[in-house]
């Protein structure tokens with residue numbers, strides 16, 4: 369047997385004779401947070417090198433999330449400097465030696481949670497509770513960069529018909545809305561009340577309809593949002609002190625099976641609980657630390673209602689979302705308001721708007 373034949377039959381063995389590089393000679397542009405309260409800055413960083421089980425993705429789209437504005441404003445204790453960006457889609461540029469099933473050029477979106485898949489929490493409770501987990505753009509350098517390195521297990525294939533920008537924004541709020549609905553599955557034939565009709569609410573509405581909800585109620589105080597909700601097929605319900613009765617009236621006296629708290633307003637959530645059917649569920653999705661003013665006997669026990677939390681989402685759910693997008697059951701064009709270039713000033717400008725609360729839809733960085 370010649371040595372050439374050996375190499376052909378055992379490509380892995382052959383590759384091991386030329387070890388993977390530990391560094392490349394070129395650098396890539398990243399837009400990073402160096403200090404809280406300061407604008408993000410563009411810098412050149414070493415091109416990432418994939419470990420055996422990792423891929424390097426050339427970023428094509430990255431969503432700008434309200435969380436990123438919170439990070440820049442110093443609400444979270446982050447180890448800095450950090451490249452933000454946890455809503456990321458792109459193409460596989462390089463891969464480690466033990467990565468199977470992905471090839472250079474594949475279009476992928478990235479699950480922002482890094483998880484081990486083998487610890488007790490991963491196995492018994494779900495990957496979003498991993499004991500050694502991390503999050504892209506939070507404690508791992510994220511996708512405001514020309515290239516990002518992630519475990520191959522983070523990659524979710526993007527169907528050919530789904531644009532990078534849509535896939536990117538689906539990695540965060542849409543996925544969380546989907547997880548919240550999955551926690552109350554099956555959704556088919558149920559009445560779903562969405563408390564707060566912003567970007568997350570639009571995703572929740574599209575998904576609830578795609579999953580066969582009988583009726584979707586959109587609760588808000590802003591006329592434009594209520595009108596928009598109606599145009600998308602929801603029943604608009606104005607939020608005030610009579611919300612419980614308004615929800616009952618909007619459902620012919622029956623009440624809602626599920627209420628999704630996407631606004632974090634404790635008073636609104638408490639009123640919605642009282643409009644749930646017996647056995648109905650309030651899902652807490654928005655981050656809030658305000659006490660929830662419910663009466664345990666009257667509001668919960670006597671009707672067997674429940675209140676549950678919702679944290680992040682799973683990789684499997686992201687794959688299901690991609691299928692829903694491919695079949696046009698959901699269309700993210702309605703949730704994206706603008707694309708901006710990969711430029712520090714442009715990104716800081718969007719974060720400023722998020723700080724001021726003047727934008728509800730999503731902005732996405734589109735890379736050249």
Ligand SMILES: [Zn+2]
Nearest residue numbers: 433435540541
């Ligand atoms: Zn996000």
Ligand SMILES: [Zn+2]
Nearest residue numbers: 484487490498
């Ligand atoms: Zn784990």
